[in-house]
Amino acid sequence: MGRKLKVLIVEDEALTAMSMRFELERTGHEVCAAVATGERAEAAFDATPPDLVLMDINLAGEIDGIETAARLRKRSAVPLIFISGYDDSRMVERAQAFAPLRYFTKPVSLEALVRAIDELLAPPPDPARADEITPT
Amino acid sequence: MSTGTSRGSPFAYVAIALSAVAVFSMSYIHSAQRSEISRADRVLSTIRLARVDLNRGFLRTLPLGAESFDRDEGLAILRQAGQTIAEADRRYSSGGGGRTRASFAEVESSFASLMARLEADGRGGERDAELRIAFYGIERNAELLDETIQAELRSSLGALDGRYVAVLWAASLILIVVTAATHAAAVGRARVEGSLRESRELVRSIIENAPSLVYAFDAEGRCVLANRQAADFLGVEAQSMIGRSRGEWMDRQTERTHRLNDGIVMDGKAPITVEESISASGGEKVFLTTKFPIFGPGGEARAVVGISTDITDRKRAERELRDALGEREVLLRELNHRTKNNMQVISSWLALRSARSEDPAVVAALRDADAQVKAMALVHRKLYQGGDLSSVDLADYLRELVGVLLAAYGDGRLRVRTVLDFRELRTVIDAAVPCGLIVSELVSNTIKHGVGASGEGTIRMSLERDPEGNVRLAYADDGPGLPASDREPEARGIGLATVRAIGEGQLSGRVGLGFSGGFTFSLVFSDRGFRARV
Numbered sequence: 001m002g003r004k005l006k007v008l009i010v011e012d013e014a015l016t017a018m019s020m021r022f023e024l025e026r027t028g029h030e031v032c033a034a035v036a037t038g039e040r041a042e043a044a045f046d047a048t049p050p051d052l053v054l055m056d057i058n059l060a061g062e063i064d065g066i067e068t069a070a071r072l073r074k075r076s077a078v079p080l081i082f083i084s085g086y087d088d089s090r091m092v093e094r095a096q097a098f099a100p101l102r103y104f105t106k107p108v109s110l111e112a113l114v115r116a117i118d119e120l121l122a123p124p125p126d127p128a129r130a131d132e133i134t135p136t
Numbered sequence: 137m138s139t140g141t142s143r144g145s146p147f148a149y150v151a152i153a154l155s156a157v158a159v160f161s162m163s164y165i166h167s168a169q170r171s172e173i174s175r176a177d178r179v180l181s182t183i184r185l186a187r188v189d190l191n192r193g194f195l196r197t198l199p200l201g202a203e204s205f206d207r208d209e210g211l212a213i214l215r216q217a218g219q220t221i222a223e224a225d226r227r228y229s230s231g232g233g234g235r236t237r238a239s240f241a242e243v244e245s246s247f248a249s250l251m252a253r254l255e256a257d258g259r260g261g262e263r264d265a266e267l268r269i270a271f272y273g274i275e276r277n278a279e280l281l282d283e284t285i286q287a288e289l290r291s292s293l294g295a296l297d298g299r300y301v302a303v304l305w306a307a308s309l310i311l312i313v314v315t316a317a318t319h320a321a322a323v324g325r326a327r328v329e330g331s332l333r334e335s336r337e338l339v340r341s342i343i344e345n346a347p348s349l350v351y352a353f354d355a356e357g358r359c360v361l362a363n364r365q366a367a368d369f370l371g372v373e374a375q376s377m378i379g380r381s382r383g384e385w386m387d388r389q390t391e392r393t394h395r396l397n398d399g400i401v402m403d404g405k406a407p408i409t410v411e412e413s414i415s416a417s418g419g420e421k422v423f424l425t426t427k428f429p430i431f432g433p434g435g436e437a438r439a440v441v442g443i444s445t446d447i448t449d450r451k452r453a454e455r456e457l458r459d460a461l462g463e464r465e466v467l468l469r470e471l472n473h474r475t476k477n478n479m480q481v482i483s484s485w486l487a488l489r490s491a492r493s494e495d496p497a498v499v500a501a502l503r504d505a506d507a508q509v510k511a512m513a514l515v516h517r518k519l520y521q522g523g524d525l526s527s528v529d530l531a532d533y534l535r536e537l538v539g540v541l542l543a544a545y546g547d548g549r550l551r552v553r554t555v556l557d558f559r560e561l562r563t564v565i566d567a568a569v570p571c572g573l574i575v576s577e578l579v580s581n582t583i584k585h586g587v588g589a590s591g592e593g594t595i596r597m598s599l600e601r602d603p604e605g606n607v608r609l610a611y612a613d614d615g616p617g618l619p620a621s622d623r624e625p626e627a628r629g630i631g632l633a634t635v636r637a638i639g640e641g642q643l644s645g646r647v648g649l650g651f652s653g654g655f656t657f658s659l660v661f662s663d664r665g666f667r668a669r670v
Contacts, residue, residue: 013480013481013484015484015488016477016481018484018488019483019484019485019487019488020484022488023487026491058477084473085473085474085475085476085477085480086472086473087472087476087517087521088469088521105476105517106476106479106513107476107479107480107483107484107509107510108480108483109483109544110484110487111543112543112544115543115546
């Protein structure tokens with residue numbers, strides 16, 4: 001495992017958020033918050049700035065995950081990983097504007113997710129990989 | 137279309153009739169002339185006979201007892217009183233009276249000479265005799281002259297008559313030929329004119345009866361042609377449109393757009409097809425319009441003809457269809473999203489349950505279930521991303537599925553190598569999903585039994601469509617194989633039983649299992665019986 005990260009989970013499906021939290025904490029990371037809306041994500045972000053944000057796109061509330069990402073990016077260059085059931089090119093292109101670390105398509109293997117996090121964030125983020133988005 | 141025979145020009149018939157009348161008239165005139173000549177000849181003969189009778193009477197009245205004989209023989213003998221005929225004849229002959237021909241000049245000269253001599257010698261008797269002789273000479277010469285004139289006249293008239301008739305008939309023949317040629321030309325011209333008239337009528341009929349709007353505008357934007365449909369659409373009389381500009385029926389912007397299109401045709405001298413909108417009493421109509429130029433003698437574009445077909449309903453249908461397709465796209469996208477979201481929820485639930493269980497069998501079972509969920513989620517993703525909702529590339533699907541499964545089962549110690557010999561193979565989803573479930577079971581089996589404590593192993597797979605069109609899938613690992621006691625599917629739990637049930641029951645294929653020198657599996661099935669559902 002790489003360094004211990006503070007992770008903000010933005011996911012409106014409770015079971016999914018719960019399983020992510022479980023796997024992340026099992027592998028030594030800290031989940032600072034798991035929220036279901038973009039507005040709550042902003043508040044949680046401001047309360048405890050995370051090292052990584054796992055962002056669903058289709059969220060409860062007024063704004064979707066991409067808009068939420070835009071608002072968080074105004075605060076900092078926090079690394080983002082999108083996890084969405086959308087895998088069409090239009091949505092992927094929208095997400096690409098925020099140079100996420102990865103774009104996972106649901107259902108995602110939690111082990112694969114955590115492994116990717118460790119691989120991506122163990123060394124400092126490589127800017128050259130920032131624009132590589134492959135739905136996985 | 138009518139193909140009736142064209143009739144000749146009335147002029148031609150009149151010409152033929154006039155020709156016939158002319159020939160008849162000339163023949164009649166010729167006959168009349170001949171009659172006149174005959175009559176003149178008879179008159180001349182009458183005059184001559186009258187003159188002879190006059191001479192005879194004159195001679196009879198002479199106191200000298202002159203006589204004349206045989207006038208028809210042209211011989212007259214005058215004698216003095218007491219003189220015998222023979223003596224008078226001799227005297228006349230010796231005095232020059234024997235000549236049968238003399239010119240007027242000779243006769244006049246001799247007469248003058250005789251008169252002078254008679255006046256000089258005072259011999260009355262001789263004088264009378266001489267006078268009679270001279271008179272006879274004159275009369276005889278006049279008679280001969282009559283004959284000569286008549287002969288020459290007859291000869292001249294005869295020659296003239298022959299030439300006249302020849303010329304007359306030649307002229308008549310020429311006139312007839314010319315008339316016939318004129319008639320033929322007139323008939324031909326009439327036929328061409330008739331054909332042109334029919335063509336013009338056909339074109340006019342086409343334009344008038346066309347269901348489209350047909351019109352033409354010249355370079356100045358004035359209407360030069362409009363059919364009934366165009367006029368009806370604009371609510372005006374077709375004839376009233378001629379010479380007027382579009383601005384009288386269209387708003388400024390529409391007129392500008394239409395004239396712009398006309399300009400493109402005029403400048404480019406080539407047809408264009410455009411969609412044009414026109415607002416009318418019934419609302420805005422959309423037309424599919426083809427415009428083309430018509431050229432003047434110098435090759436310049438003189439006007440633009442437009443043929444506009446109302447496609448308003450079609451455009452509306454297209455828009456509705458496009459909207460429906462958009463809605464379908466959104467629906468499909470959301471359904472796909474929801475499906476995968478739900479599968480994520482199931483997968484998450486399985487993961488949570490697995491984490492809370494301390495029974496390895498339960499954990500393994502939950503992991504198998506999670507793998508199957510991911511196998512089905514993957515085929516959904518392939519279908520949606522491929523744009524073809526009825527079929528997927530089975531090779532592409534299975535290749536990615538193996539990777540997903542190994543990642544799902546991976547726990548850090550697993551190092552399984554894959555050797556995949558796949559050919560592109562499109563098949564319907566009803567065949568692809570069972571294949572995915574089989575491969576999921578097989579990979580699960582290999583991870584459980586085919587790798588040792590080291591976690592290392594190799595999976596070899598091949599996929600192809602054989603020449604008979606059947607799908608052939610082969611799978612093998614290099615594990616230790618199975619003891620004989622475990623080779624029956626029932627003895628291995630539901631894993632191999634599931635594989636056999638799917639392969640033979642659902643896919644109606646032939647399943648082969650091998651357990652020596654590693655585990656092997658083969659499946660041959662036909663996917664022709666599966667129909668595309670979308």
